[in-house]
Every structure is written in C-alpha cells, then in structure tokens.
Amino acid sequence: TIFVITPTYARLVQKAELTRMSQTFLHVPRLHWILVEDSPHKTPLVTDLLMKSGLTYTHLHMPTAKDRKLQEGDPNWLKPRGVEQRNEGLRWLREDRRAQPGGDNQQGVVYFADDDNTYSLQLFEEMRSTQRVSVWPVGLVGGMKYERPVVEGGKVVRFHTGWRPSRPFPIDMAGFAVSLKLVLANPEACFDGEAPVGLLESSFLQGLVTMDELEPKADNCTKVLVWHTRTEKPKMKREEALQAQGLGSDPAVEFVPVTKTLQVWAGLACDVYEGSKLRSRLRVTHSDSHTERGKRREREICRNKPGAEGVCEKCTRGQKK
Amino acid sequence: TIFVITPTYARLVQKAELTRMSQTFLHVPRLHWILVEDSPHKTPLVTDLLMKSGLTYTHLHMPTAKDRKLQEGDPNWLKPRGVEQRNEGLRWLREDRRAQPGGDNQQGVVYFADDDNTYSLQLFEEMRSTQRVSVWPVGLVGGMKYERPVVEGGKVVRFHTGWRPSRPFPIDMAGFAVSLKLVLANPEACFDGEAPVGLLESSFLQGLVTMDELEPKADNCTKVLVWHTRTEKPKMKREEALQAQGLGSDPAVEFVPVTKTLQVWAGLACDVYEGSKLRSRLRVTHSDSHTERGKRREREICRNKPGAEGVCEKCTRGQKK
Numbered sequence: 025t026i027f028v029i030t031p032t033y034a035r036l037v038q039k040a041e042l043t044r045m046s047q048t049f050l051h052v053p054r055l056h057w058i059l060v061e062d063s064p065h066k067t068p069l070v071t072d073l074l075m076k077s078g079l080t081y082t083h084l085h086m087p088t089a090k091d092r093k094l095q096e097g098d099p100n101w102l103k104p105r106g107v108e109q110r111n112e113g114l115r116w117l118r119e120d121r122r123a124q125p126g127g128d129n130q131q132g133v134v135y136f137a138d139d140d141n142t143y144s145l146q147l148f149e150e151m152r153s154t155q156r157v158s159v160w161p162v163g164l165v166g167g168m169k170y171e172r173p174v175v176e177g178g179k180v181v182r183f184h185t186g187w188r189p190s191r192p193f194p195i196d197m198a199g200f201a202v203s204l205k206l207v208l209a210n211p212e213a214c215f216d217g218e219a220p221v222g223l224l225e226s227s228f229l230q231g232l233v234t235m236d237e238l239e240p241k242a243d244n245c246t247k248v249l250v251w252h253t254r255t256e257k258p259k260m261k262r263e264e265a266l267q268a269q270g271l272g273s274d275p276a277v278e279f280v281p282v283t284k285t286l287q288v289w290a291g292l293a294c295d296v297y298e299g300s301k302l303r304s305r306l307r308v309t310h311s312d313s314h315t316e317r318g319k320r321r322e323r324e325i326c327r328n329k330p331g332a333e334g335v336c337e338k339c340t341r342g343q344k345k
Numbered sequence: 346t347i348f349v350i351t352p353t354y355a356r357l358v359q360k361a362e363l364t365r366m367s368q369t370f371l372h373v374p375r376l377h378w379i380l381v382e383d384s385p386h387k388t389p390l391v392t393d394l395l396m397k398s399g400l401t402y403t404h405l406h407m408p409t410a411k412d413r414k415l416q417e418g419d420p421n422w423l424k425p426r427g428v429e430q431r432n433e434g435l436r437w438l439r440e441d442r443r444a445q446p447g448g449d450n451q452q453g454v455v456y457f458a459d460d461d462n463t464y465s466l467q468l469f470e471e472m473r474s475t476q477r478v479s480v481w482p483v484g485l486v487g488g489m490k491y492e493r494p495v496v497e498g499g500k501v502v503r504f505h506t507g508w509r510p511s512r513p514f515p516i517d518m519a520g521f522a523v524s525l526k527l528v529l530a531n532p533e534a535c536f537d538g539e540a541p542v543g544l545l546e547s548s549f550l551q552g553l554v555t556m557d558e559l560e561p562k563a564d565n566c567t568k569v570l571v572w573h574t575r576t577e578k579p580k581m582k583r584e585e586a587l588q589a590q591g592l593g594s595d596p597a598v599e600f601v602p603v604t605k606t607l608q609v610w611a612g613l614a615c616d617v618y619e620g621s622k623l624r625s626r627l628r629v630t631h632s633d634s635h636t637e638r639g640k641r642r643e644r645e646i647c648r649n650k651p652g653a654e655g656v657c658e659k660c661t662r663g664q665k666k
C-alpha cells in the first residue's frame with residue numbers, strides 16, 4: 025500500500041485541487057490517502073469530497089499555529105507550509121500500525137503529496153518497490169525545469185539543483201518516498217518546522233538514510249513523473265463589486281451539501297461554522313437534552329452535521345467521542 | 346460519445362496539464378479527445394503522451410497566426426486563445442462524420458475543454474443527455490467565485506455573472522456543451538476570432554440556440570462541477586543562472602523520447618525542430634535519395650521522427666502524403 029500524506033487548507037481553489045488529485049489517485053491500486061486539513065476541525069467540503077471520492081482514506085486535521093502561518097503578502101518561502109499536517113499524518117500512521125501488529129501491516133510506502141502538484145500514474149508504480157528511501161526527478165521546481173538526483177553506477181552521486189546543492193538532501197517533498205518499515209523503525213523522524221528555508225526535507229531524511237543508500241527510480245532519475253505545479257489565485261474583482269451591491273455569489277452553491285459545519289459537543293453546545301469561520305454557538309444544556317424541546321433542537325442541529333449524534337455530556341462523561 | 350475539443354500549446358507546464366487532464370478523462374466512458382496543438386506540426390511530446398494515455402483520441406494541429414498570438418507581457422484578455430484550434434477540431438469532426446453516415450454516428454455531445462481547467466467526473470455524466478445546448482455553473486471564472494445560469498421553472502431566465510450580463514451568452518467555454526446533431530446541422534457555426542472580448546462563446550452559440558432552449562444541468566445550475574483554474578508560470582531564475590554556466594537542465598530529460606521533431610517533406614528537405622522552435626533545415630535532393638549516402642541521411646533523419654518515412658518528392662509527386 026502507498027500511504028499518501030497530503031496537507032490541505034481552505035482557499036478558493038481547494039476543491040478543484042482535491043478533485044483532480046482524487047481523480048488521479050482513483051487509478052492507483054492499493055493507495056491510502058491520508059488527507060490532513062490545516063484547520064481546527066474537519067470541514068464539510070473535505071468530508072463530502074472524500075466520502076464521494078471512492079478512495080480509501082483517512083481524514084485528519086491539525087491547525088498550523090498562528091505565528092507559523094503565512095499571511096497575505098508574505099513571500100512563499102517565508103514560512104514552511106504543511107509541516108504540522110505531515111507530522112500529524114505520520115503520527116496517525118504510526119499509531120494505527122501499532123494497534124494492528126502483523127508482518128503484512130508493516131509493508132508499504134509513504135509519500136508526501138502536496139495538493140497542488142501534478143502526479144503521473146507511473147510515479148506510483150515506481151515508488152512501490154522502495155526498500156528504504158527512493159528518489160526521482162521533480163519538474164518545474166526550485167526555479168528549474170527540473171531538479172533531480174544524478175545517478176552513476178546505479179547510485180546517487182550528487183544532485184542537479186539550482187540552489188545550495190550542498191544541502192544534505194536538496195530534494196523537493198515530491199521527489200522521494202520512504203518505506204513504511206523505515207518510518208515505523210524511526211518513530212521520532214518528522215519534519216522540523218524550525219528548519220531553515222530549503223532544509224525541511226533534509227530535517228526528515230537526515231535521520232533515516234544516507235545519500236549512498238538512496239534508491240534511484242524513473243530510469244535512473246532521467247524521467248520526470250511529477251511536476252511542482254502551482255495554481256494561480258483567482259481574481260475576485262467582479263465578485264467584490266457585486267457583493268458591495270448585495271448581489272454576490274450564493275455561498276451555498278459551491279460548498280455541497282451545506283454551508284454550516286456543526287461541531288457537537290456531547291449535547292452541551294454546538295459551534296456553528298460557515299465553511300471554516302465560526303458563526304455562533306448554540307447551547308443545549310443537560311436538562312434541555314432530556315426534554316422534547318431540547319431533543320428537537322439537537323435534531324435540528326444534527327440534521328446538517330455529517331456524522332456523530334448530539335449526546336448529553338453528563339450522560340457520556342467518561343466515554344470517548 | 347462525448348467529443349472533447351482541447352486547444353493546447355507548448356510551454357513549461359504543458360505536459361503536466363495534459364497529464365492530469367488525460368488521467369481525468371481515463372475515467373470517463375465513451376469519451377473521444379480531440380487535442381489540437383497550436384503549432385505548425387505535431388510535437389513528439391503530445392504524440393507520445395496521447396499514445397500512452399489509453400484514451401480514444403484524435404491528434405490535430407493548427408497554428409495561430411502570428412498577429413493573433415499573445416506576446417509576452419500582453420494582458421490575457423487582449424487576444425482570444427484557442428480559436429483556430431477549436432475551429433479545426435470542429436472541422437475535423439464534421440468531415441469525419443460526413444465520411445461515415447449512419448444514425449448512430451450522429452449521436453454525441455461536443456465539449457470545449459481548455460487544458461488548464463479542472464473537470465469533475467460528474468460533469469461528463471451531466472452533459473451526456475444534451476439535446477441541443479446544455480449549460481451549468483463554472484467556478485472561479487470572470488473574477489467571480491462562480492458564474493452560472495439562473496434557472497426558474499426549469500428554464501434559464503438570466504445569468505449570474507460579474508461582467509456585461511447583457512451579452513447574448515455570458516457563459517465561459519467550460520460552461521456549456523452542444524449536441525453533435527446541432528453541430529452537424531449548422532456546418533458554418535464556429536468561433537469568431539474577431540469577436541470582441543467576452544463574446545467568443547456568443548459568436549458560436551448565437552446561431553445555434555436561444556436562451557429559452559438552453560438545458561440546465563447540475564441540479565438546475567446550483568452545483569459547480571468544473572473550475573476555471575489557471576496554472577502559475579514556473580519561475581526559471583535558477584535555470585537561467587545555471588545555463589549561463591553551461592550547467593542547465595538537459596532538455597532530453599523532460600521531453601520523452603526525443604528533443605527534435607522532424608518534418609519530412611517527401612525526401613527533399615527536413616526541418617529540424619527543438620520543441621517547437623525551428624533549428625535548421627537539412628536537404629536531401631532527389632538524386633541524393635537514390636544514393637547510398639542520401640539513403641543513409643534519410644534514415645538518420647527518420648530515426649527520430651514519429652511516423653512517416655522520408656520519400657523522394659519526385660517519386661511521390663501527385664501522391665498525398
């Protein structure tokens with residue numbers, strides 16, 4: 025199984041990115057998508073998309089700390105993106121495997137796939153045979169037509185990159201995969217959010233493998249099977265003009281099936297979200313939830329919520345939700 | 346069958362765009378991709394991609410006249426893009442259907458799909474039932490979250506758009522499909538490259554259908570199943586710096602299998618291309634091609650050329666190549 029760990033966050037193009045990603049993955053046998061939202065909670069948009077995707081998946085979430093998040097106008101390279109989310113994916117995977125020991129379960133490959141790149145189907149077949157860490161070229165990254173490991177005699181001897189080639193692993197996130205075995209054998213290996221620019225991948229790989237041990241794929245790293253594409257931020261000028269006249273696009277159209285996400289806490293309170301913005305909080309107290317009125321309100325709250333029921337906290341104290 | 350007509354042109358992200366498009370189309374039954382290169386000849390990159398795609402396809406090419414082509418620095422809206430290529434797709438389709446008459450052959454739907462948009466699988470199922478012209482919302486287009494036809498009583502009554510809503514059909518290229526029957530019954534209907542900004546789609550649809558006849562899809566045009574995404578132009582700063590030192594990325598790595606496209610003209614002359622740039626012209630004269638040296642040269646020329654053999658023009662005069 026190929027475990028694909030993808031950080032994702034809410035912005036205008038998110039649904040499009042995840043749609044085309046999922047349609048690519050749908051062709052790949054034995055792929056398990058671990059999609060980690062950069063969010064304090066799961067959103068209906070991603071929940072719904074995953075449900076309808078036909079894929080095997082795990083839906084997680086882990087918000088980036090405010091001071092670690094890029095602000096409007098920040099240059100791309102200022103803060104690393106997706107770190108907490110990839111680490112959360114690794115954490116879940118390690119915990120999940122520990123809970124089900126057994127040889128077969130420890131087989132697999134882990135790949136970190138950002139949600140705006142472009143992946144060919146052949147890439148996934150190349151990475152399946154990874155024993156420790158395998159590598160290949162990445163197109164359109166680092167200000168280059170491609171970056172790639174340079175292979176001589178079947179071994180990586182150096183890296184073709186435009187920037188600081190002396191880094192331990194000057195490879196983009198999309199340019200390597202790690203065997204599940206190695207990930208489990210090194211439970212502390214993760215991405216260091218404090219790593220200087222360009223050293224994020226090295227912070228993870230350094231503890232796991234040496235350059236000599238890298239397994240070159242894609243015809244000794246001469247084929248580009250993945251591209252570091254980036255999507256333009258759509259202009260919203262006309263939208264803003266219309267909204268000023270009260271004629272903007274109805275938010276209910278784009279986020280299917282609902283605009284509100286409800287987080288139900290054991291029947292005591294519900295946070296009402298629109299997309300990922302908290303709008304209001306409804307309270308249903310312990311006594312309420314045992315009355316008809318309280319139950320009606322809980323049903324109303326739960327009607328739009330994907331998943332769990334509202335349950336009174338007092339009645340569930342001690343139970344895991 | 347859904348006939349998808351896509352204009353495409355050579356630039357850094359082209360292979361990535363066509364890869365993810367083809368991977369989406371691979372899920373759609375009874376889809377025939379008509380891919381039209383904006384080029385004086387077919388390129389190996391596209392030829393190779395289509396061959397390996399697993400899709401049913403037709404590979405065409407039609408160059409945009411120099412004065413109609415956007416130059417570096419031109420704003421996007423200055424000249425319409427893809428016009429000659431879509432018209433060439435229509436021309437081929439009409440000719441192909443004429444050559445094989447029969448009821449079944451006239452069934453189908455035509456959709457114009459640009460190579461940088463994002464298409465969900467459900468979109469294709471929605472458009473299959475098109476009788477004349479069907480329409481639906483398009484996300485992230487025209488400076489809006491989405492543009493869409495507004496439907497009342499099952500009919501389109503107006504259009505939700507941010508710009509000149511009084512246009513005959515203020516719908517993006519990605520927001521409609523036409524029945525093959527209608528395309529064949531109106532052989533002059535095509536896209537007008539001289540149409541003012543924003544009226545390209547109207548120039549095609551105006552002769553074909555009235556607003557009242559439009560068939561709304563996607564839940565009465567309340568679901569977004571296609572997004573007008575655009576891909577960032579990759580920066581090449583490091584590539585340029587390395588190239589200045591003679592250490593740039595090897596062009597043979599990205600374009601598989603060859604960097605040169607050869608246009609063989611009946612054995613008389615060959616244009617040698619790199620990507621889509623003409624590099625040099627080799628001549629093999631009539632007398633040459635009957636000598637060993639001439640034949641060796643022709644073989645050398647043909648070795649890298651996908652398809653036709655080099656043949657002496659004099660020997661083939663009157664034959665269609």
Ligand SMILES: O=c1ccn([C@@H]2O[C@H](COP(=O)(O)OP(=O)(O)O)[C@@H](O)[C@H]2O)c(=O)[nH]1
Nearest residue numbers: 031032033062100105106109138139140254
């Ligand atoms: O605030 C953010 C910004 C980005 N990402 C995710 O982190 C990954 C890397 O981000 P991005 O693609 O923008 O980085 P770049 O293309 O510049 O390398 C992507 O999967 C994003 O969806 C995220 O989770 N939160």
Ligand SMILES: O=c1ccn([C@@H]2O[C@H](COP(=O)(O)OP(=O)(O)O)[C@@H](O)[C@H]2O)c(=O)[nH]1
Nearest residue numbers: 352353354383421426427430459460461575
């Ligand atoms: O010189 C060009 C520019 C664009 N296109 C194609 O025409 C379509 C529309 O172009 P684009 O997506 O750039 O337009 P926009 O996104 O601005 O509507 C796409 O399929 C392009 O590949 C083309 O064939 N030649």
Ligand SMILES: [Mn+2]
Nearest residue numbers: 138140141253
């Ligand atoms: Mn990215």
Ligand SMILES: [Mn+2]
Nearest residue numbers: 459461462575
């Ligand atoms: Mn486009």
